[in-house]
Amino acid sequence: MTPERPEREIPDSMGPAAPTATYRLQLQPEFPFAAAEAAVPYLASLGVSHLHLSPVLEAVPGSAHGYDVVDHTRVREELGGERGLRSLARTAREHGLGLVVDIVPNHMAMAPRHNRPLWEVLREGPESPYARWFDIDWDAQGGRVLLPVLGGRLGTELDRFKVDGDVLRYYDHEFPLREGTRDLPLPRLLDAQWYRPVWWRLARTELNYRRFFSISELVGVRVEDPEVFAATHGKILELLADGVFEGLRVDHPDGLADPDAYLRRLHEASGGRWTVVEKILADGEPLPAAWPVAGTTGYDALRHVDGLFTDPAGAAELLGVYRRFASPPADLGGSWEATVRRAAYQVLTHELATESGRLTRVAARLCARSDEPGLRDHAPWALGTALRELLVRVGVYRPYQSTDASTVVTAEAAAEARAVFTVPEEAHAVDVVRDLVLGRYGDGPEHAEFRARFAQTSSALRAKSVEDTAFYRYVPLLSANEVGGAPGAPAVSPDDFHAYCARLQRDWPGTGTALSTHDTKRSADVRAALSVLTQCPDRWDGLLAEVTPRDAADVPDPQTAWAAWQTVFGLGPADPDRVRGALLKHVREAGLHTAWTEQDPAYEAAVAAFVTAGPCGEPGRHVAALRAELAPHVRANVLGAALVHLTMPGVPDVYQGTEDEYLALVDPDNREPFAPPRPSPPRSSAPGTAASAETAGIPEKAALTTAALRLRARRPDVFGSTATYAPLAAEGPRAAHCVAFVRSGEVLSAVTRLSSRLTDGGGWRDTCLALPAGRWTDLLVPGRRFTGRVRVADLFERSPVALLERTGDDTPADRATHG
Known part of the structure; x- marks a missing residue:
């Protein structure tokens, strides 16, 4: 692992220009610019400073995410076009909000009929002026671009091709014809092109263009070429110059040939705007100090916050329960390191x-x-x-x-x-x-x-x-299997958490932080519930023995059964279709019994039947009963994680709907169109969106989120690049269960850690927290004020968390009362 980096010099542009907090909106045809504009008054009332938009450039028609860009010169018409975007920016500005946008430099959609540069390359070959855009190995495949689009081998698909003028059609695919070839017989016509349509299975071994991961539908772009950079970033830079956007989120810089050079060029071209990168850091890995960015998009913060509420001893016990229940071989889910290597x-x-x-x-x-x-x-x-x-x-x-x-x-x-x-x-x-x-x-x-x-x-x-593989094979604690996570060591001690926060404040004060994103496999509230299981692994063991007898014929395999039971525990009562969809994705990603490209219909039917009859059937009531018993501890984790996230160093990104209770699984579940809360109850709740007032198990989460965000907006100096971060240690027999820190001597956050263990140990007893000098006002429970040495039981009397603001100096009377 890389050694600890020396202190980083912070560029001036990384400080004052940073947002105080962002709110992520997942744009799509069902939630276009106009819908976002209508939500602006509500979003402004939360206290965020910027709206964080998913990609806005022209994408494949119907795309629900926008990462499949086809035209870098135009704003996406399905979202409302450039006029709609500029209107959103004006309305946001009128309400005191700026816009941050997600950009996709690494790849475009492999959709020739929509992607003009790609169309020209397929028509003209390596001599096309657009050939430099794409990372194509022209020395392979006889100098032709392999297109893995056919449903079968070419010989069985010939009669599906149609020649229409200068266009070759295959079902809904369209390809350009090389000049002078339109009248050739079909076999010769195909051989005469600069591309070669083939059976889709050949992509695995024969593809000769760089793609995004193993997704052949996304072709890599060579933004290391200055001309390609200029052509693919011109519109975004124009919108930055016009004030439509004020910051950038860079998608997957690790796919680029030279991320260092790219980020330097982007920094210069954008005028040093606030920029964060989707960089996944391994445990202990630093972000390259030379990068001229504000930091990451926050998966490293996610790991540390989640780990803070995970019991290390209980996680080890839970691993033992998992191994006894599922009996996985070491390299297929029994050991994290061996699973990753396999x-x-x-x-x-x-x-x-x-x-x-x-x-x-x-x-x-x-x-x-x-x-x-x-x-x-x-x-x-x-x-x-x-x-x-x-x-x-x-x-x-x-x-x-x-x-x-x-x-x-x-x-x-x-x-x-x-x-x-x-x-x-x-x-x-x-x-x-x-x-x-x-x-x-x-x-x-x-x-x-x-x-x-x-x-x-x-x-x-x-x-x-x-x-995309090991996370679905090694499953003792699903909450640890998150982007940037460390499933082999899921717990983070308070000391390690404080050290991490101190490094952030010192080196990357403008970095992004996140708990839920469009890519998280489970929302923060689902993970918070699951981490409670590390505090009571024996109860989970007993529950599984009750609901899943080892000789049950309807269990597809014990690893999948384990994951299914944890899924419904984390999610709570849910539509069976959502759970079945998530579990089918789970087993295909794991690739142990079925896979995306080699599906086993019988096994997948068994998984679906098991989910319906077990976790989402009558046995699921036992899981619901245990979750209800542990509800106070789930609440402590949810509120604790939210408060820590919103007040720790960095710029918190709030994913759409997560200001309230938000229970969602992997996409598409967590990418449902955003539905802002209605002004009066009852509030509707679609799958994957914030829960309604009637069903919310943690109704105070919205109040906590709003209080913390408004505080950040009101006092940006307390949380910004010149702020300070100081741990605050409790004293007494249960001190380890209180995690507290102070920002710039003016704001104090305190949360309950491992509340179930705390309850089992007899509660707080005489544990105290010595507050810094001054009068401290509770921002979550009106009317409460504290000074001096405070009993933690009193501090957490109404809630497992406390957010205090220093509102004045203490008096001799205060010191006499609380000293």
């Missing part, structure tokens, strides 16, 4: 086989052409093996130009990789590959290409093997 091997040789193959070809070509004797005479298979063994041992997403690659591709990893070879002389390929990654053989164009492709492949491998 998944990495599988992803690299299956889903990313084409990326692995291209990287091996680059390495072999570089070695064959090199003047360095040490690079000669290495067989492609040896280089490929070395690459595979090093890639699966990369413990973070990727190395960067501005950081030491030897801390990512380590000497220890190289030693392990060499041990795989049976002939020591052939194991030298490992050293060759590592030295190429570390830049020890020169810095020519081919060397730079190799390093970039290694890093890009590494990031795709990490995302697919960890987030």
Whole structure:
């Protein structure tokens, strides 16, 4: 792991321009600019400073997310076009709000009929002026772009093609015809194009364009080219210059050839606007200090906040219960490290086989052409093996130009990789590959290409093997299986949490923080409920023994059953369709019994039947009963996480609807169109949106959120780049259950940690919290004021959390009463 970074110099543009808080809106045709504009008065009343919009550029028609961009020069018409966006910006400004927008530099939609630059490349080939846009390996596939769109092998699909003028059609796909080929017989016509339509299954091994992870429908864009950068960022930069946008969120910078250079160019072009990057940091990994950004989008904060409310001893006990119940092999869900390694091997040789193959070809070509004797005479298979063994041992997403690659591709990893070879002389390929990654053989164009492709492949491998595979195989505690999470060590001690916050305030005071996003697999409130199980693993063990006998014939497999029971515990009473959808996605991602590309209909039917009859059937009542008994502790976790998130260092991003109780599973459940609360009850509640007043188990969450956000808006100096962060330790027998900190000596946040353990131990007893000097007013319970040394039981008398503001100096009478 990379060592602790020295103190970072904070650019001036990272300070005053930072928002005080953002509110994420997931735009889509069912929630366009006009709907967002109508919600502005309500959103402004919450206390946020900026609305955080999902991508707004032209996307594939009907897209529910907007990350499949097809035209960087136009604002999306389905959302209301540029006129609608500018109208939203004006209305937001009238209510004191700015706009922050999500941009997608890494990829575009592989949809030729909507993507004009791609259309021109397919029509004109490598001589097209747009050929430089896309990362296509023209040396492979006979100089033609492989298009994996056919439902079967070409021979069985020929009669589905239609020639319509200069357009080739295949069902709803459209492709341009190369000039002079429209009158050729179909087989010859297909052979004459700059592209090759093939069976979709060939994408795994034959694809010759860079894509987003393993999604062939998203083609990589070469924004490292200055002309491509200018063309793909012109409209966004224009909207920034016009004041429509005031900040940026950069999607997936790890997919780029050189994130360092890209972010420098973006920083200069945007005039140093507040920018955060969707960078997933491993546990202990620092954000590159050289990046001219305010910080990340907040998954590292999510991990630390969630971990604070996870009991380490109970998590270990829960792991033992899980292993007894599910009996998973170590590399298929029984051990976190072994599960990740097994998944990495599988992803690299299956889903990313084409990326692995291209990287091996680059390495072999570089070695064959090199003047360095040490690079000669290495067989492609040896280089490929070395690459595979090093890639699966990369413990973070990727190395960067501005950081030491030897801390990512380590000497220890190289030693392990060499041990795989049976002939020591052939194991030298490992050293060759590592030295190429570390830049020890020169810095020519081919060397730079190799390093970039290694890093890009590494990031795709990490995302697919960890987030999209291992998270669905290793499932003792589902709340830990979140983007940026550390399922093998889910708990974070108060000391570690405070140290993390101190580093944020020192190095990245304008960073984003988040608890729920459009990509979280479970919303914060679902995770908060699940983490309670670490405080009572014995009760969970007993419940499972009651609802799932080990010899039950209707259980598809015990790992899936475990995940299903935890899902309904975290979610609470829910529509069975939502749970079935989430569990089917779960088992396909896990890839143990069925998969997205190799589905087992019988197994999936068994999973659906089990969910209906078990977790969502009569046995599910037992889960609901346990959740009801633990409701006070769920409430403590939900409110505690919310308050910590909203008052810790950084800029909190509030996902749509999460200001109230918000119970949602993975997309599409958590991407339902936003429905602002109605001004008077009863309030409706669609799946995935904030719960209604009648069903909300934690009705005070909205009040807490609004109080904290309005406080941030009213006193930005207390929370901004020049603010301070100081832990505040309780004293007494139950001190470990109170986590408190003070911002700039003016605002105090205190939360209850592990409340179930606290109750089992007899409550707070004589535990006290010595407040800093001054009079402190409770912002959550009107009329309460504190000074001096306060009994924690009194502080948390009405709520498991407290938000206090210093409103004056204490008096001698106060000191006599509370001292």
